[in-house]
Amino acid sequence: MTVEELVGAARAGSVRAAGRLLSLAEGDRRAEVTAALPQAAIRVVGVTGPPGAGKSTTVSALIGAYLERGLRVAVLAVDPSSPYSGGALLGDRIRMAAYAANPDVLIRSLATRGHLGGLAAAVPAAVRVLAALSYDLVLLETVGVGQSEIEVAAVADPAIVVLAPGAGDAVQAAKAGLLEVADLLVVNKADRDGAERTARELRAETGRRVLLLAASAGRGVPALVEAVEAHRRSDTPARRTARVRTQILAMAQTALRAHPDLDRLAAEVAAGREDPGAAADALLGRQR
């Protein structure tokens, strides 16, 4: 089938055709696919956070809430560590399985390892396909903490960061630079000890809105949906620029961490033969 035929079949309800289109958009026929698709409006809500914080449970709760509002919902679950998923359309997440047969829900695992241009290029192409297939909302779930989530945050509005109570998840998110790009912070597992205190401390530390959620019990979901909608109404160019600023710095830092001269410079400084400031300048290609 041509791309046009696939679009027609997918719009007529073929799950198989939709999966084939997404595979093409993720792979080496991306330019051909996106060129054949009409531009259409779609919203992207990001859900990210450390492993075990309850991202998938939160996503499942949001699927239910937005279906109730009459929206067609797609989930893009990004797992950088998983191999290319081929045409597999359905996620294997147990809690999402309830929605697998629903024609208004599409769940897609997006592997990024070895992809052309990585997540930064693959996600917008997949989102474009989903828009053309008349989905109203994409829930973009990223697994793990790292560069990918910084990239995701820049396309999502809002970017929701889900954390478990306590210091562990908060530290992971802070180290990844994630707290700075989060629009909404969610402390999940709010029935656990210390959840309110963690929320209070994160609010004081980040100046961001922090919500309490017990996603598996459904508690706090209406407030989360309301916060998502309120954020969308209030997003501004200044806020977007601030998010992008952090994103650019995170990408630059990732590049510096992989700089071929870093280990040699560190050894020189450790041996007392070089000054750390001069080494930093050398890393940035600057003369003193």
Next chain:
Amino acid sequence: MTVEELVGAARAGSVRAAGRLLSLAEGDRRAEVTAALPQAAIRVVGVTGPPGAGKSTTVSALIGAYLERGLRVAVLAVDPSSPYSGGALLGDRIRMAAYAANPDVLIRSLATRGHLGGLAAAVPAAVRVLAALSYDLVLLETVGVGQSEIEVAAVADPAIVVLAPGAGDAVQAAKAGLLEVADLLVVNKADRDGAERTARELRAETGRRVLLLAASAGRGVPALVEAVEAHRRSDTPARRTARVRTQILAMAQTALRAHPDLDRLAAEVAAGREDPGAAADALLGRQR
């Protein structure tokens, strides 16, 4: 008095002469002072962490412990926000006041604003003066969380990071890149709820040794001293290189945050006219 005369007077016990020498070493006569001083061995233990975590209380407890071991102890308290302190020799920290009259203890506030080369240059010069004056150990306390503490960590062995229980301090320290350069993590105020849990989470998250302390009550101090001594015995060139690596990256990141093109690039990306990866490359002065 010449520098040689000041050294003689300070070694004979003149607090005033010691203060004058330190002022000269912090200021524009640094090269002259350090050239006149004999090289002498001295240990530097760093104590850092967010405001309110109990750094000064921890430092006071360490002063007491090392005096008991027969060492002469100097404290360099670095406060980047305070104005130049002139010849003032004694800190105004209430808990340290007990040691103010002890001839084996010297407490010095080191302001870094406007200093030549900042903390990275001022601290080694002050340490050199203290070594020449026959102090055995410098406790280097930095106030606030930021670049200065990363710089401090590189000269200290070990660098101790003091945090209060909960997520707030841990997040501040992680954002500052401080957890990566910490040799020992201390959860102070161990009598508070959740201290043991915070210690457990930090241990899992950082892979570092984490100690519980109630410094104001003196609990946990012997274990902290033992950990300091054990770390000193086990420090290796590989560890020092890893610390320096983080230090160089932190200094490079600080330089990038102040890059004159960053705001313009962020606005371009936010407006969709530039790609974030290309903007990061531009920040690093690289061609794509």
